[in-house]
Amino acid sequence: MGLIGGSVALALQKAQFVPHIVGVGRTEKSLQQALYLGVINTAETSVEAACNDADLILIAAPVAQTTAILKSIKPHLQSQTVITDVGSTKGDVLDVAREVLGVQFHQFVGGHPIAGAEKSGVSAAKDDLFLGKNIVLTPAAETNMQALASVTQLWQACGGIVREMSAETHDRIFAAVSHLPHLLAFALVDDIASRPNAEELFRFAASGFRDFTRIAGSSPEMWRDISLANKTALISEITTFENELTQLKQLLNNHDGAGLEALFNRASVARNNWANGKK
């Protein structure tokens, strides 16, 4: 029971999509809070009890826990139950699900809602978190079409825009537009923080630095897991970016003002078009 699971529960309740929502968690505290806030109908610490007669199980936990959670579910997984997840990487999740669920793997649908918030925890959950947001589903060749349809309907009930693609395509896209920017922001702050004059440097950092490095304030554990899970695509992205930096250095070394302005202009136009289109 955290931000994502709680927000799905609230959105489904608002849409009157499901008659009963069971929250499952390791700690009593977040479950009691979820009950108190009306996010869930029942709280459960026993996975076995929670799996009983479940139509759909949504795993909304840090990616590193997916294997353990799938293993705890497997012995109690009924044949009519659909399972899905919300992890930021998909290739590794499908591999694990295929391995752990075995012949029941066709009941699993990989998912990734492209939504988040500054705050975490069930108290930050809100019923419109997914409204108009992209939800990527990554069915495998084995995936049951009924299961895929159920998960699609669930996210549509939450207001999301469902997009299907392979796990491999998903991981390549997010290596470029999410994982690489995070690593660049972490790298820049680490670079500056490790210098003898770090204090002086930070004193003069301003609003541009604040926005650029906001994602460097993200959870180190979560980004360790994402980086390792998607390392092949990520290494390839870093290499491409290094080539871009080599080009920039050449333009600077050649004092090529027209070349620099052309590169900055391409970026500026693309960025502003994107931001305006997103509004």
Added chain:
Amino acid sequence: MGLIGGSVALALQKAQFVPHIVGVGRTEKSLQQALYLGVINTAETSVEAACNDADLILIAAPVAQTTAILKSIKPHLQSQTVITDVGSTKGDVLDVAREVLGVQFHQFVGGHPIAGAEKSGVSAAKDDLFLGKNIVLTPAAETNMQALASVTQLWQACGGIVREMSAETHDRIFAAVSHLPHLLAFALVDDIASRPNAEELFRFAASGFRDFTRIAGSSPEMWRDISLANKTALISEITTFENELTQLKQLLNNHDGAGLEALFNRASVARNNWANGKK
């Protein structure tokens, strides 16, 4: 008459620091607007007339225009007048001022207010733009101490915190905390925008990407000028950053989760400490 010049004028009026403010500009439109908004007392398109009996001249124009502006002022610069500027790079400005002003160079004080806003133009000017913000002044060996004191008092009247350092130190600091982040953001967006599947990639870019790339929406001309003016420090910063990326790639290749987490953690702690201290 733009955001910076207009905001200085408003702040000085509010502080009742000066009896008369003359706005000088190339276009009638911004001058008329500044008069209409009460930002300035008199508008002037003649540099000669504006220089007459001036106590202090503040050059608040794109850095690339500094040489031309100094040359236009030089024939009319009286001996009691102090000149200062607000450019984002300082080594190049001091070089140009030394060359153009000759024996009157001691009347010039290089300055850089660390403040800005999303919007530009005199209509965006506000009297509290510099309140609590760092104002870097970069006196040279030749600089007249009276001139430095005048410029210090001007910025303190605007609510700024004046910090003195050499032009070289200034340019090294801002290469790290401002110019490098801008170039990284431009490079990332250019990298993505130039791919065959750019449209698909942008479709899945979310809020982290938005913040990280906000500075890539900045003026290409302005950043061309800054990059060239500070290219030595900037090339050195890019090289240091490339070493940081090499380290990240090694950690990924070695599947070194502990090493990645340690790096992300150093960055995350430093970033959050900085952001909390800035509030």
